[in-house]
Amino acid sequence: MRPFSYVSAPDVPAALQAVAEPGAKFLGGGTNLVDLMRQDIEHPGTVVDITRLPLTAVEELPGGGLRIGALARNSQVAGHPLLRARYPMLAQAILNGASAQLRNMATIGGNLLQRTRCLYFYDRAAACNKREPGAGCAAAGGFTRNHAILGVSEHCFAAHPSDLCVALAALDATVEVESTRGVRRIPIGEFHRLPGDTPHVETTLEADELITAVDLPPLPVAANSRYRKVRDRASYAFALVSVAAALRVSEGRVAEGRVAEVRLALGGVATKPWRATEAERALLGASATAESFAHAADAELATARPTPDNAFKIELTRRTIVATLAGLGKDSA
Template structure:
């Protein structure tokens, strides 16, 4: 680990000033991902700007009945919040599936959103990785790619985004609130993370001199009947092979409202818009759920060792909607 400058921000303005003064600076919240990457010499910042003390650690009901979640809220607090558990159970479940209690006690909402891939080739400095070293190639494409992407990948990168929380936030249509030198802006979470294209090293739309202040979720009444399902190699805190965040409202046997997002399958949390379109207004039965899953996965492309994910995703999607339909 190389030497670096450390400073503790006292407010948002001091954090932004420190970022602007040191172009190769990184923000430090819980540090559960960043510190690991620094130890492995994957991340080599010139400076760490500690934002753990900023007053961004509250979960509050918004005037319209939604929620505003501060960037510094710990994952444990998010999962245990009565407001989250009552209004958006898929989000609480996703966080609990995501990591051990020790990690959840340290990890923050913004850090979870900004965490980097767990691709083995990204962590292996002897391997070719366009995300870590642009222009060197992607050894995962011809290597052991069991955990890698089946949707939205490119010839430059097939890594997946590791977050569980973000899959639920994508399904809920969450918005990421950002502040920078030019003021505040908001970006839908589905547009915050980038697909790899030819530049997988650029993972989000966050500028180097900006920081996340929180996440806003609109009121979604039917999200009270939502769930998060995760298939992984072991029951104890492994990253997803496939995960599903789903919510559905059924009236008179037909799907009125639906939300669906997938994890473990793409470079970003994957909002399943095609499946949602296929389901809306259709009968709430297994045949329709299968057709919706097939519509979403029509563009999926397997690699040597991960083609099983296509059928696995299909089954997890259908299983989630069958469960929700039975509840209705």
């Protein structure tokens, strides 16, 4: 680990002033940043500790939404009774994301900035455009079983690792950020960037901006929601495929009902948390049957660009979408 300066910020203005220094980075729970510093991937000149800032509350918003402070611990959020009742997919995503020890340290804001777990990104001997812009992508000729099939480019097809962000994408969350220039609100779908030819630029967050909160809109359909994660082992591992879904069926019996409202997002298969808009469009008004769910999945996966190593993710994603929506359809009946 390289030498760095340390600043403990007592309040938000002090934090914003400290991070304005070149090479400064915020430190929340540190569950990702500290690892990257130890592995000589991240090299902040100054670490600005923000754990003392008053950004830990989970509060009800007018109309029934929730505001989650950026420094709220994952375990605190997953256990909040209003969140568990109104947005169960989000609580499930957090609980599926990491061990209790990590959940007790990791923050909501930090999770939004979690970096890829691509093996080549972590291997300093391998070429990686995320780690070193213009270096090339060793995964292009390497092992790609865990890589993305959606949103990829020739410069990068590393999968985004977060579980929580997949649920936030399905819920249309808004990220509030602050800098010395003022407050900005970023829709979650615009927060993470596709790799294109600049895979090292992963979000639309500016270097001097601090995430202060995540707002969840009032969303009655989210009460009937689920996060389903498929991974190589039952213990904590990154997703091969994950699905965050919410569903409302218009009639009493599933076999006869129509999809009145649906939210769907995918993880483990894309270079960013992936809102499945094509599948949603195909489902609205369709019969709530396995055949309709499969058709919608096929519509979403039509643009997939798999490699020989991860082509299995197409069928695995299809089956996971169908199983998740079918379960929600029974609950909605």
